[in-house]
Amino acid sequence: MRSQAPLRACGALLDYKTVKFALTRNRRVGLLHRLLQLGVLGYVLGWVLLARKGYQDTDRAPRAAVVTKMKGAAVAEAVGKGRRLWDAADYARPPQGENVLFLVTNFIATAQQSQGTCPESPSVLDAVCTEDADCPVGNPVVHGIKTGKCVMFNTTHSTCEIYGWCPVENNTVPRKPLLAEAENFTLFIKNTVHFTKFNFSKCNALQTNDPTYFKSCTYDPFFNRSCPVFRVRDMVEAAGETFGDLALLGGSIGVRIEWDCDLDHPAAQCQPQYSFSLQDRRYNFRTASYYWDSQRRLYRNLLKLYGIRFDISVHGQAGKFSIIPAAVSFGTGIAFFGAATVVCDLVLLYLDAKADFYWKEKFEEAKPPKGKTEAAA
Numbered sequence: 001m002r003s004q005a006p007l008r009a010c011g012a013l014l015d016y017k018t019v020k021f022a023l024t025r026n027r028r029v030g031l032l033h034r035l036l037q038l039g040v041l042g043y044v045l046g047w048v049l050l051a052r053k054g055y056q057d058t059d060r061a062p063r064a065a066v067v068t069k070m071k072g073a074a075v076a077e078a079v080g081k082g083r084r085l086w087d088a089a090d091y092a093r094p095p096q097g098e099n100v101l102f103l104v105t106n107f108i109a110t111a112q113q114s115q116g117t118c119p120e121s122p123s124v125l126d127a128v129c130t131e132d133a134d135c136p137v138g139n140p141v142v143h144g145i146k147t148g149k150c151v152m153f154n155t156t157h158s159t160c161e162i163y164g165w166c167p168v169e170n171n172t173v174p175r176k177p178l179l180a181e182a183e184n185f186t187l188f189i190k191n192t193v194h195f196t197k198f199n200f201s202k203c204n205a206l207q208t209n210d211p212t213y214f215k216s217c218t219y220d221p222f223f224n225r226s227c228p229v230f231r232v233r234d235m236v237e238a239a240g241e242t243f244g245d246l247a248l249l250g251g252s253i254g255v256r257i258e259w260d261c262d263l264d265h266p267a268a269q270c271q272p273q274y275s276f277s278l279q280d281r282r283y284n285f286r287t288a289s290y291y292w293d294s295q296r297r298l299y300r301n302l303l304k305l306y307g308i309r310f311d312i313s314v315h316g317q318a319g320k321f322s323i324i325p326a327a328v329s330f331g332t333g334i335a336f337f338g339a340a341t342v343v344c345d346l347v348l349l350y351l352d353a354k355a356d357f358y359w360k361e362k363f364e365e366a367k368p369p370k371g372k373t374e375a376a377a
């Protein structure tokens with residue numbers, strides 16, 4: 001007997017065991033099983049493979065470069081200050097065109113300021129006074145340092161005298177934006193993305209031999225999506241605002257460039273989507289230009305600039321077929337099919353009216369032959 005054991009072990013190695021199934025004609029569980037299988041099939045084909053492209057490897061962190069250029073010219077007519085023509089070098093900041101660009105739409109100019117003493121503005125509450133005692137010497141206020149005197153600002157207001165840039169800034173905002181014509185200016189946004197995982201680069205500006213193409217085209221979300229030249233008014237309106245309202249006190253507009261590239265398709269189909277959103281309803285800052293007169297005395301022209309700040313951000317993802325994510329998605333689908341069988345087994349064996357019967361049919365009790373104990377068997 002003992003000498004046959006290795007032979008039997010060798011034979012067992014070549015055995016093939018196959019699973020024995022119990023067939024039930026339970027229509028309810030049968031229907032549930034098919035529905036679950038259908039659900040899994042829909043999920044795997046529709047969601048995992050078609051919608052989420054589960055067979056692709058993805059790169060969700062593109063490197064992006066943005067260059068901007070604003071064009072257009074407008075005449076600003078300030079009351080009592082005459083006409084002044086503004087072109088790109090005047091109204092676009094910074095001039096080198098970065099992904100954050102500021103367009104001047106309104107301004108308050110205070111010309112020929114020089115350092116000296118003058119009354120502080122009545123809009124500065126700390127500087128309103130009735131006597132010299134209200135103006136302690138050396139106290140700093142918004143536009144300078146108090147000299148200790150209370151002086152007449154105009155016929156109705158007295159304010160502390162200050163040492164600062166005089167005369168102090170006029171703080172009356174024009175009722176209408178001085179550069180109302182800026183709504184027709186155009187912004188050229190050149191954006192290149194690089195998906196390092198796939199060594200793939202794409203630029204939103206069409207490679208064209210026509211040197212006048214960008215000069216003459218304007219972006220339109222329906223009719224001309226390949227032209228990266230945007231009209232300022234269109235961008236403001238796409239952000240849900242009207243140009244006149246935003247131009248008066250300034251504001252901030254977010255420009256979002258979204259790339260979603262399927263690299264299993266031709267590269268020409270990889271095109272960005274643009275969206276615009278309002279980020280803030282006020283935006284201004286001050287800037288000054290300095291000069292000296294013939295007596296070497298320092299002067300400056302102060303400008304408080306109101307305008308629209310364009311904040312351009314680039315996002316995106318690229319996907320390409322890869323065997324590993326494809327195998328993982330396929331494996332997940334197979335596992336879900338197995339889960340459908342487990343659910344149906346649970347219903348059949350625990351919830352069905354004839355659960356006891358199915359239980360007995362599915363699990364055969366192993367009984368030792370009569371006259372032998374189980375241990376001996």
Ligand SMILES: Nc1ncnc2c1ncn2[C@@H]1O[C@H](COP(=O)(O)OP(=O)(O)OP(=O)(O)O)[C@@H](O)[C@H]1O
Binds near residue numbers: 069070212215229
């Ligand atoms: N804001 C804009 N509106 C319309 N066209 C623009 C704008 N910015 C640039 N362009 C045009 O796009 C093309 C590419 O611009 P790019 O700055 O690379 O060239 P450029 O010859 O230096 O431009 P330019 O001298 O006209 O400012 C040029 O034909 C340019 O005139």
